[in-house]
Amino acid sequence: MIALRRRCWCAWLIAGILGTLTVSSASSGDVDRQFELSLSGQFFPNIKSSSADVRQQFLTGLEAEFTSDFDSDHLIGTLLPYGRIASSGGEMNHADIRELNLLYAADDWEAIAGISRVFWGVTESGHLVDIINQTDRLEGFDGEDKLGQPMVRASRLLDQDVLDLYVLPGFRERAFLPSDQPLALPFPIEEDKALYGARNGQQHVDLAARFSGYRGLVDYGLAWFSGTSRDPEFIVQPDGTFRPRYPLINQWGLDVQLTLDSWLWKLEAIHRAFETEALASDFSASIGGAEYTIYELADSLFDLGLLAEWHFDSRDDRTTVPLQNDLFIGMRASFNDTQSSEFLAGVFSDLDDSSGSFRLEASRRVLDDARITLEAQTFLDVDSDNAISYLQDSDFITLSLRLFF
Amino acid sequence: MRHPSVFFVVIALLLPQLSLADASDGKVQGLEIATEADKRDSGWQFQSSDMEMILRNRAGKESRRKISSRQLEVEGDGDKTLSLFHEPRDVRGTAMLTFSHGLEPDDQWLYLPAIKRVKRISSRNRSGPFMGSEFAFEDLSSQELDKYDYRYLRDEPCGVYQCYVIERIPLYDNSGYTRQIVWLDEAEFRSIKIEYYDRKDELLKTLDFSDYQEYPGGYWRADTMEMTNHQTGKSTTLLWFNYDFETPLDSGDFNKNALKRLL
Numbered sequence: 001m002i003a004l005r006r007r008c009w010c011a012w013l014i015a016g017i018l019g020t021l022t023v024s025s026a027s028s029g030d031v032d033r034q035f036e037l038s039l040s041g042q043f044f045p046n047i048k049s050s051s052a053d054v055r056q057q058f059l060t061g062l063e064a065e066f067t068s069d070f071d072s073d074h075l076i077g078t079l080l081p082y083g084r085i086a087s088s089g090g091e092m093n094h095a096d097i098r099e100l101n102l103l104y105a106a107d108d109w110e111a112i113a114g115i116s117r118v119f120w121g122v123t124e125s126g127h128l129v130d131i132i133n134q135t136d137r138l139e140g141f142d143g144e145d146k147l148g149q150p151m152v153r154a155s156r157l158l159d160q161d162v163l164d165l166y167v168l169p170g171f172r173e174r175a176f177l178p179s180d181q182p183l184a185l186p187f188p189i190e191e192d193k194a195l196y197g198a199r200n201g202q203q204h205v206d207l208a209a210r211f212s213g214y215r216g217l218v219d220y221g222l223a224w225f226s227g228t229s230r231d232p233e234f235i236v237q238p239d240g241t242f243r244p245r246y247p248l249i250n251q252w253g254l255d256v257q258l259t260l261d262s263w264l265w266k267l268e269a270i271h272r273a274f275e276t277e278a279l280a281s282d283f284s285a286s287i288g289g290a291e292y293t294i295y296e297l298a299d300s301l302f303d304l305g306l307l308a309e310w311h312f313d314s315r316d317d318r319t320t321v322p323l324q325n326d327l328f329i330g331m332r333a334s335f336n337d338t339q340s341s342e343f344l345a346g347v348f349s350d351l352d353d354s355s356g357s358f359r360l361e362a363s364r365r366v367l368d369d370a371r372i373t374l375e376a377q378t379f380l381d382v383d384s385d386n387a388i389s390y391l392q393d394s395d396f397i398t399l400s401l402r403l404f405f
Numbered sequence: 406m407r408h409p410s411v412f413f414v415v416i417a418l419l420l421p422q423l424s425l426a427d428a429s430d431g432k433v434q435g436l437e438i439a440t441e442a443d444k445r446d447s448g449w450q451f452q453s454s455d456m457e458m459i460l461r462n463r464a465g466k467e468s469r470r471k472i473s474s475r476q477l478e479v480e481g482d483g484d485k486t487l488s489l490f491h492e493p494r495d496v497r498g499t500a501m502l503t504f505s506h507g508l509e510p511d512d513q514w515l516y517l518p519a520i521k522r523v524k525r526i527s528s529r530n531r532s533g534p535f536m537g538s539e540f541a542f543e544d545l546s547s548q549e550l551d552k553y554d555y556r557y558l559r560d561e562p563c564g565v566y567q568c569y570v571i572e573r574i575p576l577y578d579n580s581g582y583t584r585q586i587v588w589l590d591e592a593e594f595r596s597i598k599i600e601y602y603d604r605k606d607e608l609l610k611t612l613d614f615s616d617y618q619e620y621p622g623g624y625w626r627a628d629t630m631e632m633t634n635h636q637t638g639k640s641t642t643l644l645w646f647n648y649d650f651e652t653p654l655d656s657g658d659f660n661k662n663a664l665k666r667l668l
Binding site: 034076103105107108110117118119121122144155157159162214219257259261262263264293295296301303336337338339340365368369370371402404405 | 460462468469492493494495496497510512520521522523524525526527529530532533534536537579581655656657660661662666
């Protein structure tokens with residue numbers, strides 16, 4: 001059944017917020033509720049497996065969101081649980097508390113305590129600077145699905161800038177796809193035996209800070225993170241299995257966007273220093289590029305965006321780093337119709353060998369309060385020693401219907 | 406304010422040369438009327454409201470959007486606006502922050518709740534449709550006096566009112582219109598009707614304002630706006646509710662953080 005893959009690091013807070021939401025709901029009835037039910041079919045046409053369960057599977061997910069302002073102008077409480085059941089069962093069934101927090105907002109500062117999600121960054125084809133939340137690999141291949149992270153954040157709000165300070169107690173391990181899944185890493189992972197750079201393991205308290213804002217046409221953010229890396233390394237064991245290892249790191253991140261008429265110029269860059277033993281040495285990485293939009297193409301309602309982003313990583317090893325010197329070229333189309341139809345298609349090409357992959361995302365509103373989404377990715381001519389060679393036969397198509405109520 | 410034709414006579418007597426120029430194109434009078442309309446709708450400082458949008462295609466099929474918004478008047482610059490989308494439900498929680506700057510490009514950010522991302526977006530797309538409706542972004546944006554060149558055309562009855570009819574030509578870049586004809590009632594300077602002419606100078610749309618209500622401070626707001634597209638046969642109705650000029654708002658309610666904490 002559904003395994004709740006998270007530790008309740010501060011049961012009092014959860015109990016407190018649940019209690020308050022319940023009381024508030026009972027007393028004033030001002031808890032705002034919304035739900036999203038998603039029904040998905042996932043197909044792997046080229047997979048070399050005899051198991052029908054792996055070649056196609058069906059996923060049913062439910063996300064609920066409860067919010068309340070407790071009849072106050074300053075306080076907001078949020079509870080956002082998510083659960084999913086998969087036809088292939090086992091570890092593919094999972095659940096997470098993505099948010100459970102209280103936010104206090106004053107005129108020139110705000111603070112949040114609890115489980116929350118945070119996004120940093122500007123680029124489209126990858127996210128380097130974004131580091132607060134652990135990636136939920138069970139949910140999506142693109143890495144945009146995140147696990148809730150326990151945190152206390154205090155923010156000082158200036159006229160055009162914000163200074164955010166984070167204390168992050170309680171580490172969330174990466175959720176890996178089970179080894180029989182098509183997009184899973186190509187080796188057996190001993191998830192229960194993770195190694196940590198920090199002596200106190202998952203109890204290590206990470207710290208982060210970000211200064212962000214805008215001046216005129218430029219939006220910027222400078223971030224610092226000190227704590228347990230969200231990205232695991234894999235340490236091979238004598239029995240041939242692999243243990244994830246999460247070293248302690250110090251990371252600086254910069255993101256900048258210049259918004260110039262129809263052009264968006266974007267840059268994300270990080271420098272990561274390892275504070276404890278690691279397979280990799282300190283490195284820098286960046287994603288830089290632009291998006292140009294042709295509005296009302298040929299006098300129609302149709303907007304066409306052209307994207308190019310270059311991924312660079314100083315480790316310069318195409319066999320271990322998927323995006324070490326890769327170019328993303330893409331196209332975004334907005335139909336500006338009543339159904340808000342849109343699609344994004346693009347190709348990642350490794351500039352050091354011939355490997356590449358093509359990705360497509362398309363969606364359209366149906367039945368007033370539902371949305372149908374198509375996501376597909378195919379791996380093209382992947383070099384046998386490229387870091388993504390294990391994905392060669394994992395082309396997939398996911399068709400989803402999401403109902404909102 | 407004085408009747409513009411009286412004003413015109415006074416100007417004509419005092420400044421014969423200017424009056425000659427003006428007799429040919431009515432620019433002074435046009436600007437005078439637009440300035441008075443702008444003055445009467447200034448000084449509200451902040452306001453908030455809820456809006457329902459009903460989109461109708463040629464066959465009469467309807468779809469709906471619900472949006473709440475708040476605005477802050479900025480001295481010497483365009484207004485700040487924060488809009489929160491409620492329906493359709495697949496975009497629920499999406500929010501848009503706009504700092505308008507008259508003739509200069511607006512600063513605009515979009516908040517996407519599913520990934521908790523705030524994106525700076527281009528405000529280049531003034532003439533594009535707002536949420537698939539017959540309203541373009543420029544039709545709903547902050548109406549600053551310096552965004553247009555004005556010309557007085559005539560006086561004429563417009564429904565139950567007597568109206569000034571003025572032409573205005575967008576001066577900002579990337580407008581979808583060559584010109585607009587605006588009917589303003591002579592008593593209160595409220596917009597009663599606007600005709601929009603496309604880039605080929607053909608009549609594209611008509612916007613009709615109705616059910617005006619007066620709010621504290623003497624500010625008038627139309628509860629109903631009906632935009633008809635003559636070229637496609639589609640139309641969009643805006644219904645406005647819960648206008649509030651009392652609950653104080655300041656610049657702290659209009660920043661990137663505020664986008665993320667709307668309910």
